[in-house]
Amino acid sequence: MSPSSLRVAKRLKSIKVSPILTLSQRARDLRAAGRDIIDLTVGEPDFDTPDDIKAAAKAAIDRGQTKYTALNGAPELLAAIAERMIDRGMNLADQSIIACAGAKQVISHALEATLEDGDEVILPAPYWTSYLDMVRLKGGEPVAAPGRHDPRSGWRLDARAIEAAITPRTRWLILNTPNNPTGVAATDEELAAVADVLRRHPQVWLMCDDIYEDLVYGRRARPLLVSHPDLAERALAVNGASKAY
Numbered sequence: 001m002s003p004s005s006l007r008v009a010k011r012l013k014s015i016k017v018s019p020i021l022t023l024s025q026r027a028r029d030l031r032a033a034g035r036d037i038i039d040l041t042v043g044e045p046d047f048d049t050p051d052d053i054k055a056a057a058k059a060a061i062d063r064g065q066t067k068y069t070a071l072n073g074a075p076e077l078l079a080a081i082a083e084r085m086i087d088r089g090m091n092l093a094d095q096s097i098i099a100c101a102g103a104k105q106v107i108s109h110a111l112e113a114t115l116e117d118g119d120e121v122i123l124p125a126p127y128w129t130s131y132l133d134m135v136r137l138k139g140g141e142p143v144a145a146p147g148r149h150d151p152r153s154g155w156r157l158d159a160r161a162i163e164a165a166i167t168p169r170t171r172w173l174i175l176n177t178p179n180n181p182t183g184v185a186a187t188d189e190e191l192a193a194v195a196d197v198l199r200r201h202p203q204v205w206l207m208c209d210d211i212y213e214d215l216v217y218g219r220r221a222r223p224l225l226v227s228h229p230d231l232a233e234r235a236l237a238v239n240g241a242s243k244a245y
């Protein structure tokens with residue numbers, strides 16, 4: 001196809017190149033030019049994939065496990081995820097677990113499956129910039145709920161700002177703790193205040209992006225859905241292997 005005959009869809013106009021990836025390319029360019037750069041852009045730990053994981057992946061390929069799996073994911077994988085969730089205090093029926101190619105794909109599909117044009121999605125700020133583009137691509141409206149800045153511990157989750165952002169068009173609240181980009185993990189008290197807000201607004205669903213849950217140094221809060229299981233039936237817990245492993 002010649003470049004002149006390529007016409008991109010109108011909905012792509014609503015999104016921009018990720019600022020994170022732009023900055024990460026800039027860090028790579030500066031490093032290539034000989035500068036000593038510490039790159040804090042992409043959420044990627046600096047340790048190598050552990051040897052036992054590498055060996056298991058190679059062995060699986062050698063066994064021929066390179067084919068399509070069952071629709072929701074290989075049953076052994078779903079069972080392992082269920083076991084891990086039980087370890088974390090969440091007892092889920094196997095049918096409610098689905099494996100995708102990364103957390104981003106889960107979030108993207110969930111928004112695609114649920115948003116009508118103009119539906120609003122609340123993003124407690126600061127937030128991972130990709131949420132913005134995913135919501136817009138599915139026809140939704142991202143609505144920022146500003147965090148509360150504490151001079152000692154940084155940007156905190158603010159349940160009052162979240163409640164103020166709710167309208168009759170609000171479909172989802174996306175909660176990301178520990179947070180990208182701040183690294184701040186919400187406390188049990190902050191999560192309880194958010195749970196109370198959700199109880200007052202039963203039309204709002206909860207997406208818990210827990211992808212950084214294993215990268216906590218110090219005391220770890222209980223995941224919101226463990227402390228507040230009454231919210232589980234309108235919640236989607238998102239996790240993945242890209243950060244911790």
Ligand SMILES: Cc1ncc(COP(=O)(O)O)c(C=O)c1O
Pocket residue numbers: 042043101102103104105128176180209211240241242
């Ligand atoms: C908050 C957050 N959620 C999800 C993802 C994407 O995870 P995955 O690589 O598993 O798609 C990232 C990656 O940077 C992230 O920072």
